[in-house]
Amino acid sequence: MPQTAANIWADGPVSMPTQPSKPDIRAWGTWVESFINGAGATVSRVYNTLATMIADALANTPTENAQLGWVINDPITANNGVYQWFGALHTWNRIGDLPYSFIVASDVGAGTPSAILATSSIPVSGSAFVVTNIADTNDVSPVTISFNGGPVLTVKTNSGNDIAAGGLTSGMLIAGFRQGSTFRLISDQVSSAIVAAAEAAAAASATSAAAAAAAVASVSLPVVTTADAGSLLQVGLDGLYHKAGDIAADTDFYVNQGGRVGRVSNRLFVGDAVKHTGQQITASSDWLTNFELSVGRTGGKIQLTNFAVTNGANSQDVIAEVIAAQTKYITLTGLNAIAGVDIAVNNNNTVALSAYARYGEAYRAAGAVGGAYGIEYDTINYASAVFIDPYFQDIGQTVGVQLAFGGELSPTGQFPASAAVNIRNNGTTCLHGIIFGNDAIWGTNGNDGNTGIAVSMAEGHKISYYFGHNNISWELWAENNQSGDGDYNIKSNGTGSLKVDRFIETIGNTWTAYTPVVAAGSGALTSYTAAGRYIRRGKSVYGTISITITNNGTGASLISATLPLTPGASTLGGIASGRSTVSGKMLQGLISPGVGTMNIFNYDNTYPASTGNVLNLSFCYELA
Known part of the structure; x- marks a missing residue:
């Protein structure tokens, strides 16, 4: 059925003369015309239910092919509609919805x-x-x-x-x-x-303004002069604001000594972060908090941190933090160079919280030309290529991201993690879940016809498709038999069927020729020629055979011909059918379980051969 008129003539840009689509218009118009012509040429029948219409057809078969029938009051909504009688199939077919506007x-x-x-x-x-x-x-x-x-x-x-x-x-x-x-x-x-939402927003704005005014009134600032222009104010251990140079240094921490470092209530701020007060605020002079507030945050990350580093206005001030570690001077076995360790512990037994060892956000602001990346790890290997697989790891392997579980602690008391990778919607979606670049996998550049291993899994690991919480619809897995001969399983947990669009088999797609050996059931053939072709699909054999009887001799009873492969002894055998080109009679072939020959008869079980006759048959049977 073509698209509806509402979809075809939906509002679109007037600058596009191809809108709406002319093929869609022609398809819709042809459908309408055929519907009108059919309605005018035949008498329609109207029924309350589909069952009533079917029962009426059994008792009073419609005399006109393409006669229309309407079902208007069936308790099953999908059954209501316009039907057309197909005399050849002796059935009603639903062709459209009821024309109710x-x-x-x-x-x-x-x-x-x-x-x-x-x-x-x-x-x-x-x-x-x-x-x-x-x-x-x-x-x-x-x-x-x-x-x-x-x-x-x-x-x-x-x-x-x-x-x-x-x-x-x-x-x-x-x-x-x-x-x-x-x-x-x-x-x-x-x-x-809408009015309620506007009033709530106005009330919240008034409350915020009052709170801001009260906060300003409570601030105690030191006396400053024009000589202090460009200096920073910092909060000391007493909770009051001081000039940066007025806060005494201890043996490990120095204020304003060649760098922008601030100490706020024993919290360390570096770079542009020193402009932050360390408290929850609705405006700040540091750029990060201002940006977070501009995108809808109610506060910035700096107000919650013990250590903050942000870059400043210098053109070379591009990296906020660098942490590096090397193995050159490590001599103790079992130790590795680790540039950073993040540990989060969820030990709150009262409030439902989560612990994140690392959390990051990357923004691509409106109008930005370049991109944004939540995280990138580049692994550089100057030594040698080391191959690993699901069953083998190597000390020299180089891995972009390795996800491991258990922390090398005793497994006693531990439970499995929920997932290694969990891709979720946290306010928006991603266009792709996982992308492999065309030249990212060794073995192919994506255009040369070669292949590379994009995903490696051990046998027994499944891919599961869900249609709801804890409801699996389809599963795919390789059978785990540790021999390389296991089956590949595609399983539906419902009544769905496997649909393959434009499937082309490239292996085992060639038919094989063979020469059948032909004999008569009694007597003997003087001469004949025979040719056959077959193809095997798993445990099924399909084939054709052509036998020319050049001289029947004393042959009688039946014609036997050898098969390319012997049917399974415990199967039901198979069947063949064909035609005699001279007599025009239909041929039948009997394929018995475990027997390597096929017996050929006429359709009425008489002898099929005669001098000059050609017997053509197709066959199918099951192997062991």
Whole structure:
């Protein structure tokens, strides 16, 4: 069925003359014309249910091929629609939805306030105007709706915005059209939700302003003169602000001695971070906190840290921190050079918290030309290439990222980690989960026709596809038999089937020729010629055979011909069928389990051969 008119003529840029698509318009128009012509040429029958229509066809077979039948009140919504009678198949085929432009749906609260499940007696299409009630006031944004268990659609206002929390109230009616993956309302949400949100924002702003004013009033600043221009203020151990040079140094820490280093309540700030007070603030003179506040944070990371380093305005001030370690002077066996160790311990038994040994954020600000990377590890190998696999590790291996578990501690009392890599949505999505660059894997550059190992897994490790929490739909794995001969398994835990689009088999795709040995069941053939071809697919054999009887001699009873491979003894054998080119009779071939020959008869079990006759058959059977 072609696309609906609503999709084809959806609003688009006037600068694109190819919009809408002309092929889509022609397909839609042809469909409409055929529907109108069919409706005018035949008499339609109308039924309440599909079962009634089928029963009527059994009792009163339609006399006109392509006659139309309408099902309008079936309790199963998907059964309602327009059907066409196909006399050759003796069946009704559904060809389209009922041409109703107005549909009434019902929300009885089967879903959630913000994930509505509505039902209707007529299937909802993109050309229908739909009205439904709202059972419960929505509590979050966005809101979704599904009709009759169909696709989940995001509800959009008339202006194209998501519905705000409280925008759809209990008992109200909404009306709109299905557009792609959205349900577009002809009106906007209730204004009370918008007003409430604005009032809450205004109240929060007033509270913040009052708090800021109180904070400013409580600040005690030292006396400064014009001679102090460019100097820094720092908080001392007494909690008060001081000029940077007025804070006494101890034996390990020096203030303002050739570098921008600040000490705030025994916390160390370096570089531009010295401008931060170390407290929760709504504005700061350090660039990092200002940036974090500008993107929606309520505070900066510096206010929570004991040690902060940020770069400044110098053009060469590009790296905030460098940590390096080398093995050159390490002489104790078992020790390794480690540039940095991050340890996080979650030992809070009261509050549900998480511990992160390392956390990072990389922003690509609006208008930025270059990219942003959350993390990059470059491994440089000047020694030699060392090959490892799932069953073998080597002391000389070079690895970009290694994820290990257990910390070399005793396994007693430890449990498995939840996942080695967990890719989640934390506010937005990524376009790809994992990308292997075309020339990143040894063995191929992605264009030379060669192959490289992108993923290595041991036998028994599965790839599982989920359709919900703890619900697996499909699984793929190599059978673990430690011999290299295990099967590759593709398993569906439901009733789904394996679908392969444009599959081309490149191994074992060639048919093999063989010469059958032919004989008569009784008597003897004076002369004949025979040729055969076959192909093996796993434990199945498919083939063809052609036998020319140049002189039948005294041959009688049946014709036997050898097979390319012997059928399995415990199988059901196989079957062959064909045609005699001279007599025109259909041929049958009997393939028995464990027997390497096929017996050939006419369709009526008579002798199939005669001088000058050609017997052509195709066969299929199972191997052991």
